[in-house]
Amino acid sequence: xxxxxxxxxxxxxxxxxxxxxxxxxxxxxxxxxxxxxxxxxxxxxxxxxxxxxxxxxxxxxxxxxxxxxxxxxxxxxxxxxxxxxxxxxxxxxxxxxxxxxxxxxxxxxxxxxxxxxxxxxxxxxxxxxxxxxxxxxxxxxxxxxxxxxxxxxxxxxxxxxxxxxxxxxxxxxxxxxxxxxxxxxxxxxxx
Numbered sequence: 001x002x003x004x005x006x007x008x009x010x011x012x013x014x015x016x017x018x019x020x021x022x023x024x025x026x027x028x029x030x031x032x033x034x035x036x037x038x039x040x041x042x043x044x045x046x047x048x049x050x051x052x053x054x055x056x057x058x059x060x061x062x063x064x065x066x067x068x069x070x071x072x073x074x075x076x077x078x079x080x081x082x083x084x085x086x087x088x089x090x091x092x093x094x095x096x097x098x099x100x101x102x103x104x105x106x107x108x109x110x111x112x113x114x115x116x117x118x119x120x121x122x123x124x125x126x127x128x129x130x131x132x133x134x135x136x137x138x139x140x141x142x143x144x145x146x147x148x149x150x151x152x153x154x155x156x157x158x159x160x161x162x163x164x165x166x167x168x169x170x171x172x173x174x175x176x177x178x179x180x181x182x183x184x185x186x187x188x189x190x191x
C-alpha cells in the first residue's frame with residue numbers, strides 16, 4: 001500500500017512564485033508539522049514556489065528529510081494575460097478540461113502533469129510521500145480520481161489543506177485529513 005499526502009500551501013502574501021508565507025501562514029506551517037508528527041513520511045517533494053516550500057520546511061526539519069523540488073507541482077497558469085473575469089474563466093476550465101487561455105495550461109494538461117508525478121510515486125519503492133502544491137493543481141489531481149470534484153470543491157479548499165491518496169490493489173482512494181475541517185463537518189469523500 002502506497003500513501004501520498006497532498007498538502008496545499010499555507011496562507012501566503014500573494015500569488016507570485018516568490019511570495020512568502022504570511023505570519024499566519026508560518027504559524028500554520030508549524031501546525032502542519034504538529035499534524036504530521038506521528039505520521040511516517042519517507043519523502044517530501046514540493047513545488048518550487050516559495051510558499052509551498054515554506055509550508056513543509058517545519059515537517060522537513062522535524063523528520064530530518066530534505067525537501068525535493070519538482071516543477072510538476074508548480075501552480076497551473078490560467079493565462080499570461082490579465083483576466084478581469086478570471087474566476088468565471090477558471091470555472092469554465094472545470095467544465096471543459098481542454099479549454100485553454102492565452103499562455104495558459106488547460107485543466108487536462110495540468111492533470112496530466114501532476115498525474116505523471118503521482119503515478120511515478122505510486123510505482124516507486126517509497127511507501128509514504130508528502131507533496132506540497134497549490135489549490136488549483138491539487139483540485140485537478142483530485143478531479144483526476146473523482147470527477148465530481150469540481151469548481152465548487154476548489155472554492156472550498158483551505159490554506160493549508162491536506163488530502164491522502166492511498167494506492168492499493170490498483171485503486172486510488174481519497175481522504176480529506178485536515179483537522180480544521182472537522183469543526184465544520186466538511187468532507188467530500190467517504191473514508
